[in-house]
Amino acid sequence: MHYPVMTERQLAFRWKISLKTLRRWRLDGEGPVWHKLFQHVRYHEADVLEFERQSAQHWTAILGDGERVPPAVTHPPKAEGDPQPSDAAEPELQYISAKDIVEATSLPAHLFNDRIERERKRIPHLLLVRNLRFSMDAILQWELANSVRGGVPEAVVQIVEPEPEPDASSRVPRWHELVREQDGERCDSVR
Numbered sequence: 001m002h003y004p005v006m007t008e009r010q011l012a013f014r015w016k017i018s019l020k021t022l023r024r025w026r027l028d029g030e031g032p033v034w035h036k037l038f039q040h041v042r043y044h045e046a047d048v049l050e051f052e053r054q055s056a057q058h059w060t061a062i063l064g065d066g067e068r069v070p071p072a073v074t075h076p077p078k079a080e081g082d083p084q085p086s087d088a089a090e091p092e093l094q095y096i097s098a099k100d101i102v103e104a105t106s107l108p109a110h111l112f113n114d115r116i117e118r119e120r121k122r123i124p125h126l127l128l129v130r131n132l133r134f135s136m137d138a139i140l141q142w143e144l145a146n147s148v149r150g151g152v153p154e155a156v157v158q159i160v161e162p163e164p165e166p167d168a169s170s171r172v173p174r175w176h177e178l179v180r181e182q183d184g185e186r187c188d189s190v191r
Helices: 008-015 019-027 045-063 098-105 115-121 136-146 175-190
Strands: 005-007 035-037 040-044 126-128 131-135
Touching (some): 008 019
C-alpha cells in the first residue's frame, strides 16, 4: 500500500536529517509546502518531489552540470508490481481495516477506532456486518480536503524605543536604600 502523504518523521528519515532540523526549516520558511491536519504536520509527496526537483536543478546550475537532473528526483521510482496506466482500466475499491489504514497513513489510531471521533471529524468509513472498513482513496481525499496548507508565520516587528532615564529627584528609592537611611539616622541620634 502506498500513501502519498508523509509525516515529519518519514520525511526526515528520507532526507537523513534530524526531526529538529526539519522543524527548524519549516519555521524558517524553507523546505517543501507542508499541510496541517488538525495538529499533525504532513507533507504531500507531490510537493516533496517538486521541492527535490527544484533543489536538484538549483544545485546543478550552481555546480555547472547544466540542466542534467537525476532521474530519481524527477520521476518517482516505480515498483515492479505497480500496474501501468494502460493496464488498469478502472481502479478497484479495496476496503481495509483500521489497523491497516493507521499503518499506511501514519495517522493516530483513535481517529479510526473511536466512533465519536470518527463522526466528529467526518472520516469516511463503511460498516460491513459489524466490521469497520476504510477505503484508502476515500481517506486520502478526506485528508486533502481537511488539511490546511501551512505557511510561514509572519514575524511581528515591534519598534522598541528606549525609555528615557528618570531624573534623580523623581526616582523612587528602593527598600534597601530606605532601610540604610533609617539605620543611619538612628545611629546618628544615639551619638
